[in-house]
Amino acid sequence: MTARTLLPALGLLAAWTLACAAPARGASPRIGSKKFTESVILGEIVTHLSRHAGDRPVHRKEVGGTRVLWNALLSGEIDAYPEYTGTITQELLSGEKLTTGGQIPPALGRMGLRMSRSLGFNNTYAIGMKEETARRLGIRTISDLRSHPALRLFLTNEFMDRKDGWPSLRERYRLPHPTVRGLDHDLAYRALEADQIQATDLYSTDAEILQHKLRVLQDDLKHFPAYHAVLLYRADLERRAPASVRAMTSLEGRITEDDMIRMNAQAKVERIPEEAVAVRFLAEKMGVQSKAEVETAWGRFLRHTQEHLLLVAISLGAAVLAALPLGILAAKQPAAGQAILAAVGIVQTIPSLALLVFMIPVLGIGGPPAVVALFLYSLLPIVRNTYTGLTDNPVEVRESSEALGLPPA
Template identity: 30%
Template sequence: MQPVINYLNTNSGEIINSLGQHLTISFIAAIIAILIAVPLAIILINHRKIGELVLQITSVIQTIPSLAILGLLIPLVGIGTIPAIIALVLYALMPVFANTYAGLTNIDPLLMEAADAFGVSWRFKLFKIQIPLALPMILTGIRQAVVMIIGTATLAALIGGGGLGTYILLGIQTNNNNALIVGAVLAAALALIASGLIRLLAKVPLKYLTFAIIGIFTLAGIGWGVKSLEFQQQETITIAGKMGGEPEILINMYKDIIENDQPQIKVKLKPNFGGTSFLFKGLQSQKIDVYPEFTGTVLQSLVKTDKAIPHRPRLAYQQAQKLLQSQYKMTYLAPMQYQNGYAVVVRRSTAAKYHLHTIADLTQFPALKAAFDPDFYQQSDGYPGLKKFYHLHFQNVKTMEPALRYEALAKGKVAVTDGYTTDPQIKKYKLVVLNDSRSFFPPYQGAPLVRTEFARSHPQIIKSLNKLQGQITTKQMQTMNYQVTVQHKKASQVAHQFLQQHGFLVQKSSKR
């Protein structure tokens, strides 16, 4: 447990922020679901056929995989918290509506007949008889919905919604069990606490329960207002990064350089925001202002082109820059020196035994066991292209998740795997990157990507970001990745230390 405790202490600020995001998303989704499902059930008390139809519809929604719902919502409402909340509301409707409807329609008919005989109004009958009698079932439905919402909200991290799912995904991608345990345990604990609180609410008289709900809404509104005022006091720009340690290092560098040059600007970071498509859509929809992207990724995944990807880094960048501007009105700033491109990796002992120096040397040893990332195994710039280009044909090839393939290589279960040139595992396991002597792999140089409109209105920010042009070697980035991923240092500290050591920060930031 000590490594988990150390991880909690080291990342306490970020974890608390993710916990707050998780609570916010879950709270908003639960309130919206209750405000829709409970009144709808009340309206349909005397319309049984329509009530059964609504019950069937909400049940069908529950059978749709959550990832499918998120995928359908992205083209309509973009990425971030909004599609995550909508998906959670859709999932929560069924338990809240079903229990409320069942509770209201299964009240003893004799009680209802007695109320009618006394000539009470429908309002009196609803609030003094029906709702109090149905309240235990209503709260049961709400409890089920809240527990489900908190658990499902971890998927919000897939579309840049934040929350505790960020640590679960980060743990899976980087093979960091500490992050995985923190995310999973906190989400489970949050669900149990919420369930227990709702159980306690079932014992509270209805009128006090009403006051409690009003108080919660009031406090939430005050908190939201204070937060909005804080952001209005100074200009805020949002910088996001993909999953993993390296993108987090880069966005912290961007933040430090911008705030060092222009203290009046507040930079908001969104680390582990999601994959390439989510970040690009976030940039288009103005949910984020800057994110680091790689030339090879731009040319293969973002822009439309019939041209082959140039193998010279400068030409690849120029092509990516031109296409981003013409197709999307995006400005691609000048790249850094290092490349985070594909690589073929072996153990040092394997390289020595078979005298391996280049990828071409592997053609003489087809019996070596290979394990590749599923994407690398299928993509044209991965193993399929590598086979044709180098005439490379392994007799035994497996696909393996990125976090596991290095471990399998280090333990001798496989002899060859793919990787990225800045992966910290290369340093950790003292592996050998075989030279791509014929330049098969396309260039992957990182650079800030912004909307052209943003670049024109923020020339000083662009000037600050351009300080990283041609800076940071592959070895330097690999070392920083090692510090974050293997030694579990905070990305913000590693980035700040590098910038200070290399003279990028003229004066020490007052916020540190």
């Protein structure tokens, strides 16, 4: 296939991929969720509420982390996603120096965004113990730990290093425990179950609270910041999809911590699909009847395979068209070759996550940034191999070529 015929084919592939990867901008509304179970469940609940209101929502599941979702919301790639007040004040709007939750809506309003009231639960850090151990020792609050200095506390490494983690918790509550060690989150739960430790840190809506029958100790001195679950959405969604906004905000105050723990446990422990968990909650708690369209494992495999093949075909085809001339130029012009090889080498060292974070505000989410990233990472091996193939030919091969009358490479 020549370059003249390859370019139109690549263009058609690109158009097909982008159409599959991202719904049209006119679709209403586009719901995002982060790459963890609780966020996906909340995204599914919001999506089904919007559909029940008569709109045609699209749920973009597990788009990425906090910063990726935030940038997508600001750029208009998504219309809404679930977030936490602590994350908003401590990370997203940290430069605003917000001290109260009431300051968040005006700050968001200046960016063209809106925030719902709390969905009803607070997913913050907490200290947990086995219910049986806590009941036997009479421990209900974190302050009660002062009376039991011999208890073995193992905390996650992240919690040990956080400003609002162990150092400040120990100082605030004057906890006397002399030796507190760091431990992996999953290992800490197993150690609790085996009575090898007596307390650890956790998130207040973790599925493991129900699974391991843990008691969440009351933060009686209000040490941990509030991480109330809320919905962030674009202000113009009130005009484009008012029924969806009313449906989404009807979720305010409807999800308790026990509800969220139970839903997380259904998804993580019982392996029930997040969409089915969301549909069950809506039917039981809000009287909303909806249908879960659960994708089979085989269907998911085929869909992802198609997406990957298309992305690779587009990015690799474009990389070949760009990198082959660059490799030839690098071999023909040593001065230019140094710059070309250095440039494609530097691109190769950029972490993929950092590259995507920079591209999403410009290209949005979905297919386009993935194609560009794959294209950039494909340049180095093609340029390098082309350059090496042209410059490292053995002398005997060159002499034979000249003897046969072949033109110089």
